[in-house]
Amino acid sequence: MECAGKGRGNRCIGPARRRCGRCGAVAYCSASHQLLHWSDHKDECERLEEQMKHVDVLNDFPFTFSEESTVQVCEKQESRCSFLSKRGVHRVGMWMYECCCGLSVASFDCASTGRSTDEGWNLPSILCPCSEPSFQISKHLCSWKNYFDWRSIPLHSPVALLLHWPLTIYYATQVAGLRSFNSKISDKLCIHYLGPEKELLQLSVFGELLALFPGVKVDIELIGPEIPQHRNGEMINLCSYAHCADTDCICKSSSENFSSSTGMIKSSAVTLRLHKGFYHDRYGDIAKDSVPHLIIAPNAGIAAYSSWLSTIELIREINVPAVFSDYCEEACHLAASCISTITGHPPKLPIQLNPFRQPMVVEDSALFLPCYSNCFLFGM
Incomplete structure (x- = not known):
């Protein structure tokens, strides 16, 4: 530190x-x-x-490895690398960018060229959601325990380290008041997803939205400066779940997980589109074909980047619910102050702990306060 x-x-x-x-x-x-x-x-x-x-609350997860991934990593008795190595997923596939040495292997730009990386779970089927759930959700999921019980995944599985991306989207629709099991707003959900970074190498994990939003066509526009220029405008269909490591699993017989094109898009329940640039610069063109029901900005860092000023002003003008997340409560507090200064009003959605935050602490954070990816939520 x-x-x-x-x-x-x-x-x-x-x-x-x-x-x-x-x-x-x-x-x-x-x-x-x-x-x-x-x-x-x-x-x-x-x-x-x-x-x-509230440190104990932040570190409270239902997993068998919770102390290892929280307290022990904080105290440097463990590292993200050693945690992943013990589970056989260090520097492979979607797990490549979950530790510092993985980040040094290749840049996002180079690694994303031609999708050379394995986009599966690299785990046996019993440890990951690689196929349809046995039954649809009957009530809102509100904890990792709820989710793991529903998907029949044991609590020693590390998949929550990647699933926090789609589960945070799912939870954001709840706190924004968009989804109700008694009254569906429509059979289509359009989300503008701001500032993706390492998610760009973990896109197949968003296939879990097929299970989280059954019967709903989910369109996600991913917009941000970190998107490589050669991927600008890319369209991706998620037709099935991320594959497991078992060669004889049913997930291997399902349709291809990814298909990309610059032309017509196949029919799919989940579609991703990539747009390079800042949201306030790209919104006009994107909104011609995709008006959002919800804007999501994971780990936004609003107080750290001046480019957010124009984006916050735009979000205020278009009057669409927006949910932001950040690594700790202090970062959210600073962001909320910025939003209040720009808009003249405090965020409509107060700062709150995300039950689907990533269950592994960030190494070498700027504070002794534990930091987690997608830790707290707040919104306009």
Whole structure:
């Protein structure tokens, strides 16, 4: 962890081991850097102190590996690499970008060329959702335990590390008030998905939306600057679920999981389209064919990027429900302040914990507060 006072006064004299005595969320290399940083930290200290009281709630998952993927990774007794290695999925297929060494293997741009990577689960069928569920959802799923029971997956399976993407979409439609089992708004759901990054190498995991939205045609427009130029305009049909590693599984006899084209799209329950650029620049063209029911921005980092200003103004103008997520409550608080400044109103959807956050803590985060991908939700 970096010294919170880095760049102030003299250079850091060593590791950041001196934690704030009140909140315990930030650390410093020396007393002098702590004093220099106080003018900034004093406004956030009480807030961070309150957030630190809920660490146990953040780390609360139903999985048999929960302590290993939360506390032990935080305390560097384990790493994401060692966790994945123990389960035979380190640096393979969709798991490639779940650790730091995987990120260094190849850039998103190079790895996505020609879909050279294996897009299956690389797990036996008993550990992953590679085929139709045995029965449709009869009530809203509200926890990982609900989901794993429904899909008959054992709680030692690591698939939630990837399934947090489609499950967060599913949950976002609930908190935005779009989906009801008693009253379906339509047989089509159009989502504008902002700022995808490593999801671009995990797209087959979105095949799980086939089960989460039965009988609904789901169209997702993925828009962001990280989309490679050669994939701009690409259309992808998800006709089945991501495949397991068993050679004789029924999932191998189903239709191909991916088909891409620049022409006509085949009939499919889930369609993805990729658009390079910022949402406020691309919206006009995209909306000609795809008016959203919902806007989703995972791990948005609104307070960190000035480009969000124009996008927030656009979302206010088009008046479509928008759900954002971020890695920790503090990031959401800063984002909510930005939204209030831009729009003149606080977010309509208050900051809340996402039950479908990724169940593995982010390594080397900027705070001692545990951070998880898609950890908290809030929205306009």
